[in-house]
Amino acid sequence: xxxxxxxxxxxxxxLACFGALTLLLSTEDPFFVLGGIGExxxxxxxxxxxxMAGLIRHQDYSAVVMGTSLVANYRASWxxxxxxxxxxxxxxPDGWISEFDTALRLAFRTHPKLNRxxxxxxxxxxxxxxxxRTVELPQYLYNQNPLDDVEYLxxxxxxxxxxxxxxxRRSEEAVTLDDAYVWDGAHDFSWDDALRGYAxxxxxxxxxxxxxxxxxxxxxLDVVCAWLEEHPNTQFIIWFPPYSILYWDKMxxxxxxxxxxxxxxxxxxxxxxxxxxxxxxxxxxMPMTNLNYYTDHVHCSGDVTAWAAQALMNGExxxxxxxxxxxxxxxxxxxxxxxxxxxxxxxxQEGGHS
Numbered sequence: 485x486x487x488x489x490x491x492x493x494x495x496x497x498x499l500a501c502f503g504a505l506t507l508l509l510s511t512e513d514p515f516f517v518l519g520g521i522g523e524x525x526x527x528x529x530x531x532x533x534x535x536m537a538g539l540i541r542h543q544d545y546s547a548v549v550m551g552t553s554l555v556a557n558y559r560a561s562w563x564x565x566x567x568x569x570x571x572x573x574x575x576x577p578d579g580w581i582s583e584f585d586t587a588l589r590l591a592f593r594t595h596p597k598l599n600r601x602x603x604x605x606x607x608x609x610x611x612x613x614x615x616x617r618t619v620e621l622p623q624y625l626y627n628q629n630p631l632d633d634v635e636y637l638x639x640x641x642x643x644x645x646x647x648x649x650x651x652x653r654r655s656e657e658a659v660t661l662d663d664a665y666v667w668d669g670a671h672d673f674s675w676d677d678a679l680r681g682y683a684x685x686x687x688x689x690x691x692x693x694x695x696x697x698x699x700x701x702x703x704x705l706d707v708v709c710a711w712l713e714e715h716p717n718t719q720f721i722i723w724f725p726p727y728s729i730l731y732w733d734k735m736x737x738x739x740x741x742x743x744x745x746x747x748x749x750x751x752x753x754x755x756x757x758x759x760x761x762x763x764x765x766x767x768x769x770m771p772m773t774n775l776n777y778y779t780d781h782v783h784c785s786g787d788v789t790a791w792a793a794q795a796l797m798n799g800e801x802x803x804x805x806x807x808x809x810x811x812x813x814x815x816x817x818x819x820x821x822x823x824x825x826x827x828x829x830x831x832x833q834e835g836g837h838s
Contacts, residue, residue, distance in 0.1 A: 516542060517625065521661050528657055529664035532576050533583070537625035539661070540590050545572040548591055549793075550584055551604030553577040554725045554782065557668045557789040560661075566797040575665050581704040582614045586626050588711060593628070602712070602721045602796065608782075610704040611697035611747045621705055651679065666786070673785040674776050679828070681780030682730045697747040705754050708796060712758040721796055723764040724748060726788060729773045730781035733824040745816050752808045763808070764801045766792055768815040775827070834836030 513519065514528070516538025522525055529535060549558055549570035556575045574591070584603070592598055615753050643727075659666075671677070713722055735741040755761050771777045777788045777791040795801055803811055 486653050490792050502633045507764065508604065509600075513538070515625065520544075520592075523662075526658040526660055526662065529655075529659065529661075533621050534625065536574055536576070536587060536707065537622070538585060538807070540574065541594050541600075543661075544596060545570045546598060547571040547600035547602070548574050548588070548598065548798075549602040550588065551725070552579045552606050552609060553667070553787075554606055554784075555604040556665045557784075557786045559663070559666070559790075562600065562790065562793045563797065566794070567600065568767060571602075573664070573838075575761050577611060578743075580614055581609060581707050581810055583621050585711075586621055586623075587706050588794075590626050592715065598715070598718055599788065600719050600721065603708075603723075605708070605722050605751065606725055607748055610708075610751060611744060613700040636807060649724055651813055667683055668786040668789075671779040671783070673779050676729060678730060678778040678780060680777040681778075681783075682734070684828075685734060687737045688739035691741075692743040694742045694746040696743040697738075698750055698818060701747040701750050705751055708756060709758070710754075712760055716760055720761045721764070723796055723801075724767050726766040726769060726779075726784060726792060727782050727825040728771075728775060728778040729785070729822065729824070729827060730775065730778070732772075732819045732822065733827065734781055736819065741819055745812065745819070749809065749812050752803055752812070756803065756805045756808060762799065763803045764796055764799075765803055765815075766795070768818065769801065 515531070515534045518538075520539060546565060547567065548572055549560060549563055550573070551558075552575065555573070556577070558573060560571040560573040563569065572591075574584075574587050576587070588601065596721065602761030708722075711718075732741060735744055748765075750761060752765075755763050771784060771788045771791070777785050779785070
């Protein structure tokens with residue numbers, strides 16, 4: 485083959501490959517950088533930190549429900565149907581406050597008329613300093629510079645993921661956006677499963693001081709309170725998610741229960757200073773003592789999240805400036821006086837929510 489013909493053949497091959505990759509990415513955009521997803525369309529939702537940026541940018545919504553894996557089993561459609569506000573779910577497993585800050589700021593930039601923000605404020609995340617984080621969001625997908633999106637277009641992993649999505653689109657793993665990141669179908673929820681998923685710690689003879697987490701809580705609440713101040717016309721519905729009684733067994737034995745509850749009291753006091761906040765606590769309700777709703781000490785079933793979503797929309801379990809200390813004192817007394825040994829010595833419970 486003559487050099488000229490060889491060069492043309494190579495160039496044609498490169499262009500063909502480029503065309504095929506472009507077609508693949510336009511058909512299967514795994515991180516939704518080029519556009520969102522229709523209500524009835526399906527996709528592989530397997531990377532929240534990368535995919536969420538595109539969904540936040542491109543989906544149509546006026547409300548968000550946001551949180552860690554404890555919020556992943558909520559369906560956005562529950563809030564859409566219950567409030568009439570088209571809702572998007574934003575979740576990061578074991579998420580850091582700074583990650584939620586990045587995501588929410590992107591939501592406000594792209595959807596400035598955001599009316600409601602539901603935020604599951606997991607005490608486990610606001611009692612740790614953000615300086616210790618080990619997982620970073622891909623900033624090029626969340627920032628305001630469209631030029632650095634070339635990192636997505638020229639990334640071999642992008643095309644590998646797109647091809648995998650194309651090949652598995654009809655598999656059971658491809659779901660609609662409403663089922664995105666929902667994990668409860670992959671786990672069993674029962675008294676035995678909760679105990680199996682819980683490693684009971686030895687008793688710490690030197691409990692933490694009550695103010696041990698206040699510095700980290702202040703750092704994280706500064707971020708959350710900045711949202712409230714910058715968006716006074718947005719209603720923030722913030723809740724402390726339900727934990728099972730095993731969580732409090734763990735905190736009590738590790739000597740951190742007083743520090744956790746003091747941080748919760750601090751957070752409540754600050755949040756309730758704002759008129760655009762309604763604060764709810766689901767930490768002290770019937771599901772906490774019924775291990776049939778849990779797969780470990782904190783992760784609850786879809787039955788609980790469906791009940792909790794309705795309770796939030798109904799305004800239940802709300803703390804106010806006048807009564808939050810009283811309600812917290814009741815939780816503190818319950819945690820302190822509960823006979824945790826019966827969890828490991830009595831038969832399974834049956835029953836529902838209250």
